[in-house]
Amino acid sequence: MESQFWGLLEAHPFFIVVLIVGGLIAVASIVTARAKIHDALGYKTRYELDREDYLAKEAKRDQQTQDIWKEIKDMRRETKESFNELRTDLRNVKNANIMVLGDRISQKASHYLSLGAIPADEMVEFQGMYDTYKSIGGNHGVDIIYEKTLSALTLSSQQSASEE
Numbered sequence: 001m002e003s004q005f006w007g008l009l010e011a012h013p014f015f016i017v018v019l020i021v022g023g024l025i026a027v028a029s030i031v032t033a034r035a036k037i038h039d040a041l042g043y044k045t046r047y048e049l050d051r052e053d054y055l056a057k058e059a060k061r062d063q064q065t066q067d068i069w070k071e072i073k074d075m076r077r078e079t080k081e082s083f084n085e086l087r088t089d090l091r092n093v094k095n096a097n098i099m100v101l102g103d104r105i106s107q108k109a110s111h112y113l114s115l116g117a118i119p120a121d122e123m124v125e126f127q128g129m130y131d132t133y134k135s136i137g138g139n140h141g142v143d144i145i146y147e148k149t150l151s152a153l154t155l156s157s158q159q160s161a162s163e164e
Helices: 002-011 013-042 046-115 120-135 141-151
Strands: 117-119 154-156
Touching: 046 117, 046 120, 046 141, 117 120, 120 154
Parallel strands: 117 154
Antiparallel strands: none
16 A cells, blocks of 8 residues: 555655645644643743743833933932032022122121221121122122222221221
């Protein structure tokens, strides 16, 4: 019988092609049926389990990355808000210092004008106050007071009243 089969194959080569195609279709049908049975019963191949595990880990990494980026964005926003608050606070302190120094220069100028002179030991302090006032952005109103005080008065060799 074997020789008849091989003889048939040698006589009809097209039959070989039909056998190969039929075999491939049969294997595909078996694989498909096996997959359907596994799905119905809940069985999974090692490849399917590994693939699911890989996808789950990848999804977890993606979520962690998104969480980290969100945290970074929140930190940047908070830092920016804190910086803006600090800048506002510093501007307010600077403005307060300008006002206090301006007022103090005006008071000292009035005091010196009432004395008719500037005590020598207070001249450096008066100039230092004015220089600081100008360096932090003081306006020209105090400039006028300072200049008038210096031009109207002379240095007194007398010690200031605070040291007597």
